[in-house]
Amino acid sequence: xxxxxxxxxxxxxxxxxxxRTYEVYQRERVGETTNLIxxxxxxxxxxxxxxxxxxxxxxxxYPCYRDWLNNRFWLTRYDDVTSVFVDDRNFETRPKSWxxxxxxxxxxxxxxxxxxxxxxxxxxxxxxxxxxxxxxSFSGNRINLATEFCARVPLLLFAxxxxxxxxxxxxxxxxxWESLLAKAWDPIQKQRGMLALIQIEKLLAGICDVRRDTPKxxxxxxxxxxxxxxxxxxxxxxxxxxxxIDQETLIGGLANLWFNLLTTETEMEKVTxxxxxxxxxxxxxxxxxxxxxxxxxxxxxxxxxxGRLIPQGGLVMCSAAGANRDPRQFNxxxxxxxxxxxxxxxxxxxxxxxxxxxxxIAFSLGxxxxxxxxxxxxxxxxxxxxRDSAVTASEMFLxxxxxxxxxxxxxxxxxxxxxxxxxxxxxxxxxx
Amino acid sequence: xxxxxxHNSMDEVLGLNTDHAGAQRKFPYMPVGEAVDMGFDENGxxxxxxxxxxxxxxxxxxxxxxxxxxxHYPVFHDxxxxxxxxxxxxxxxxxxxxxxxxxxxxxxxSSGVLGNTQLELSGIEHRRRRNIYGRHLVGAALTxxxxxxxxxxxxxxxxxxxPDNPKGLVIDQKKNIATLELGKAFANEFPISVxxxxxxxxQRARQQFTWWYDAMMSGLGGSETHHEGLEARxxxxxxxxxxxxxxxxxxxxxxxxxxxxxxxxxISELCNSEIDGDVMSTEEITSFIxxxxxxxxxxxxxxxxxxxxxxxxxxxxYDAVQSNNDLWDTAFHEMLRHSTSIGGQPRHNTxxxxxxxxxxxxxxxxxxxxxSANHDERVFSDPEEFNIFRNDLYTGKILRSGHDKEGKCSHxxxxxxxxxxxxxxxSHQETVIGSRILESAFTNARxxxxxxxxxxxxxxxxxxxxxxxxxxxxxxxxxx
Numbered sequence: 050x051x052x053x054x055x056x057x058x059x060x061x062x063x064x065x066x067x068x069r070t071y072e073v074y075q076r077e078r079v080g081e082t083t084n085l086i087x088x089x090x091x092x093x094x095x096x097x098x099x100x101x102x103x104x105x106x107x108x109x110x111y112p113c114y115r116d117w118l119n120n121r122f123w124l125t126r127y128d129d130v131t132s133v134f135v136d137d138r139n140f141e142t143r144p145k146s147w148x149x150x151x152x153x154x155x156x157x158x159x160x161x162x163x164x165x166x167x168x169x170x171x172x173x174x175x176x177x178x179x180x181x182x183x184x185x186s187f188s189g190n191r192i193n194l195a196t197e198f199c200a201r202v203p204l205l206l207f208a209x210x211x212x213x214x215x216x217x218x219x220x221x222x223x224x225x226w227e228s229l230l231a232k233a234w235d236p237i238q239k240q241r242g243m244l245a246l247i248q249i250e251k252l253l254a255g256i257c258d259v260r261r262d263t264p265k266x267x268x269x270x271x272x273x274x275x276x277x278x279x280x281x282x283x284x285x286x287x288x289x290x291x292x293x294i295d296q297e298t299l300i301g302g303l304a305n306l307w308f309n310l311l312t313t314e315t316e317m318e319k320v321t322x323x324x325x326x327x328x329x330x331x332x333x334x335x336x337x338x339x340x341x342x343x344x345x346x347x348x349x350x351x352x353x354x355x356g357r358l359i360p361q362g363g364l365v366m367c368s369a370a371g372a373n374r375d376p377r378q379f380n381x382x383x384x385x386x387x388x389x390x391x392x393x394x395x396x397x398x399x400x401x402x403x404x405x406x407x408x409x410i411a412f413s414l415g416x417x418x419x420x421x422x423x424x425x426x427x428x429x430x431x432x433x434x435x436r437d438s439a440v441t442a443s444e445m446f447l448x449x450x451x452x453x454x455x456x457x458x459x460x461x462x463x464x465x466x467x468x469x470x471x472x473x474x475x476x477x478x479x480x481x
Numbered sequence: 482x483x484x485x486x487x488h489n490s491m492d493e494v495l496g497l498n499t500d501h502a503g504a505q506r507k508f509p510y511m512p513v514g515e516a517v518d519m520g521f522d523e524n525g526x527x528x529x530x531x532x533x534x535x536x537x538x539x540x541x542x543x544x545x546x547x548x549x550x551x552x553h554y555p556v557f558h559d560x561x562x563x564x565x566x567x568x569x570x571x572x573x574x575x576x577x578x579x580x581x582x583x584x585x586x587x588x589x590x591s592s593g594v595l596g597n598t599q600l601e602l603s604g605i606e607h608r609r610r611r612n613i614y615g616r617h618l619v620g621a622a623l624t625x626x627x628x629x630x631x632x633x634x635x636x637x638x639x640x641x642x643x644p645d646n647p648k649g650l651v652i653d654q655k656k657n658i659a660t661l662e663l664g665k666a667f668a669n670e671f672p673i674s675v676x677x678x679x680x681x682x683x684q685r686a687r688q689q690f691t692w693w694y695d696a697m698m699s700g701l702g703g704s705e706t707h708h709e710g711l712e713a714r715x716x717x718x719x720x721x722x723x724x725x726x727x728x729x730x731x732x733x734x735x736x737x738x739x740x741x742x743x744x745x746x747x748i749s750e751l752c753n754s755e756i757d758g759d760v761m762s763t764e765e766i767t768s769f770i771x772x773x774x775x776x777x778x779x780x781x782x783x784x785x786x787x788x789x790x791x792x793x794x795x796x797x798x799y800d801a802v803q804s805n806n807d808l809w810d811t812a813f814h815e816m817l818r819h820s821t822s823i824g825g826q827p828r829h830n831t832x833x834x835x836x837x838x839x840x841x842x843x844x845x846x847x848x849x850x851x852x853s854a855n856h857d858e859r860v861f862s863d864p865e866e867f868n869i870f871r872n873d874l875y876t877g878k879i880l881r882s883g884h885d886k887e888g889k890c891s892h893x894x895x896x897x898x899x900x901x902x903x904x905x906x907x908s909h910q911e912t913v914i915g916s917r918i919l920e921s922a923f924t925n926a927r928x929x930x931x932x933x934x935x936x937x938x939x940x941x942x943x944x945x946x947x948x949x950x951x952x953x954x955x956x957x958x959x960x961x
Contacts, residue, residue, distance in 0.1 A: 083707075084707065084708045089535070092504050092505075092561065093505055094504050094505055097504055119561065119562050119563055120562055120564050120846050121563055143842070147840075193491075196491035196492055196497070197491055200491055200494075201491050204494075219490075219494075222494055223494045226494055226495060227496075233560075234561040235530065236519070236520065236530060237519075237520045237528060240523070240528075244523075347844075348844070360829070360844060361829075361843060361844035362843055362844015362845050362846075363844065364563050466496070466497075468504050468561075475495070475497055476497075
């Protein structure tokens with residue numbers, strides 16, 4: 050190895066000009082030790098099975114918990130979590146393309162207004178057909194509602210909205226679900242996810258070739274036709290755009306909604322009697338059982354918050370699951386109550402709505418609309434589109450199977466299949 | 482109708498029929514030098530599952546995993562632990578020298594117990610503080626104190642034969658063999674006694690000082706004994722507060738063997754020094770003491786233990802050292818290259834950088850893995866071999882540059898550049914002087930294999946792995 054020529058032998062290099070003092074006193078004191086929890090528990094099967102007891106320990110004892118092992122800060126109180134979300138000055142979200150190492154390989158068009166409008170329109174027009182198709186496919190009087198309905202509807206809807214031909218839809222659904230693993234830290238899972246992304250790209254390439262000549266009423270055509278670029282839209286661009294339109298909250302949220310309804314008799318009765326309450330049931334589900342448990346934010350600068358100094362680049366885990374069950378905001382936070390009085394029943398904007406009530410924090414839906422009333426020329430937010438899709442699907446299910454109930458002896462539960470995976474119900478053995 | 486017979490396609494799509502490993506994974510113990518199969522990518526390159534870093538397997542057998550990283554992921558992004566690893570010698574060296582690009586802002590767990598220390602400063606301020614105490618640990622000040630080191634070592638060895646047997650010697654008169662555990666008999670106490678001496682901790686407080694040291698060391702790393710470590714730190718702080726008050730008015734001095742004053746002890750020096758016109762606060766002095774306790778105590782204990790473990794397993798090299806005492810210095814450096822007890826240092830990139838094709842966002846935690854750099858085949862041939870006669874390791878005077886004029890590289894155990902361990906010289910002297918005195922106290926020293934922890938085959942001696950061995954049982958012939 051070549052020696053470092055710039056340094057004279059055994060001479061110390063000149064001190065760097067200027068210096069910084071790390072004067073902010075942030076050492077832990079004896080009374081502040083965090084011995085009620087071990088960081089290892091936050092990456093354990095215990096957390097995958099039921100994170101709520103661990104998150105309660107954090108929220109009630111260490112509201113800004115420094116996880117030494119995994120090099121991150123955990124926020125679990127409602128006000129703290131939401132304060133980070135509205136603080137774009139100090140905290141940033143890293144794009145999904147960074148998480149999956151796609152870097153500068155393309156451009157996501159998800160923020161293009163025309164693309165959003167097309168997406169909204171396509172979802173609104175396809176949802177009824179898709180739900181109808183899924184309901185028609187049921188045979189017999191027992192189904193796994195979680196997978197055969199709650200997961201199948203969003204995935205099939207997405208495939209149709211994107212414009213995947215019928216004979217490729219099952220393949221696309223399978224690949225899309227697999228591609229979510231690309232965000233994983235486990236190298237084997239990541240590889241599976243990355244390979245799925247490559248296969249989706251190939252699939253999209255074939256479809257794009259056709260759509261360029263014969264556009265159809267689908268998202269691919271809308272992007273190919275409407276996006277103004279000084280170059281041709283590539284399949285990488287399409288891939289990144291699709292990756293940005295997250296489906297995890299709809300998939301997991303729908304399963305959790307029905308898990309909550311089927312396991313809470315009183316609330317099921319409420320929505321059976323008045324289906325308009327399904328919207329409130331959905332909102333309460335996002336509060337009570339958010340499928341995406343936490344979101345990562347990175348400090349853009351060194352900031353002193355929550356009694357701690359968070360260094361530049363510091364990872365802050367904003368726990369929706371912890372915040373949504375914060376007793377400082379919600380009475381009896383562990384109970385699923387449709388139409389609860391202390392929950393904002395409309396789309397949140399910022400930390401609180403004008404009525405002063407907190408909302409359930411739900412991720413993967415993008416920013417709620419910043420407009421008090423959405424202008425006509427703009428689409429509804431993804432938050433609203435997902436909510437309406439979930440409510441429509443649930444209404445249609447209830448119309449068809451109003452007496453649906455859990456199979457006797459069934460003991461459904463929520464769990465994450467892997468770290469960073471959605472926290473949802475995977476087996477909801479239902480009699481229809 | 483059984484729904485599973487007709488409706489399993491979505492279960493398959495969602496991977497519900499797949500066995501998800503969950504969050505935890507148990508790694509088997511492998512023969513030393515072999516890595517667990519963690520899978521391969523489509524090009525046949527082995528994966529690194531970041532859960533391996535939390536495993537017992539990695540602690541005892543880390544080098545095959547570092548080799549994979551050096552060869553295939555010279556910058557490894559560990560997404561589970563939210564950090565990066567830099568593992569090649571040249572990269573680690575370059576980062577250590579780049580104070581602006583790779584800063585020392587504390588994000589590691591050590592600051593919990595030790596407080597904000599010298600490790601976390603940079604540039605001129607780092608230099609100023611280091612120079613206040615650094616001169617006590619090198620050159621004339623150190624040379625004049627070597628007699629004290631020798632006296633402490635001799636005193637400890639004499640205790641082996643004390644009637645109340647405080648060091649737990651086991652004597653077999655029939656076979657004329659004595660057995661001791663080197664840590665208990667010598668290595669645990671020797672470095673910390675030296676540290677206490679140089680710092681100026683009064684004799685009456687040394688036993689308590691040793692307890693604080695043990696508790697603080699075990700409390701590092703966010704471990705389960707973190708709380709105890711913090712309590713020890715708090716007690717030490719209270720004690721130092723009074724000591725500082727005493728020494729601010731009445732500084733005490735280190736003396737040479739004739740009883741003449743050499744200079745103030747370190748605490749007195751710190752109490753009476755000014756930085757930018759300000760005296761150092763008690764908090765600053767305590768943090769410094771905590772750092773010296775850790776750096777000067779535990780690492781040197783590990784150095785003595787590892788050195789003897791390795792030499793006694795390589796008999797011809799031990800014989801060579803016995804016949805030529807100058808080789809102790811060489812053996813010391815080769816031991817630190819082979820099995821240093823400090824794994825590396827954390828740094829944080831000030832700006833976004835791209836290293837080996839990996840984009841590292843600004844402010845990321847980057848582990849500079851010294852132990853991997855020390856085993857880099859690009860610098861040291863047969864790096865897994867302990868060989869005091871190797872000709873590719875620089876073993877002369879410890880240099881900040883990390884290499885001699887011909888470019889021969891030193892080991893990375895003390896780091897390089899501005900943050901080169903200030904205790905490197907004294908640690909060297911402690912280990913070598915202590916070992917020479919030990920060697921003269923032993924006749925026909927050899928490892929008592931029956932009492933030693935074994936490796937997975939229940940036959941071989943346990944490898945050192947990361948850190949240092951906890952016990953070393955030695956048999957020797959009772960001197961006549």
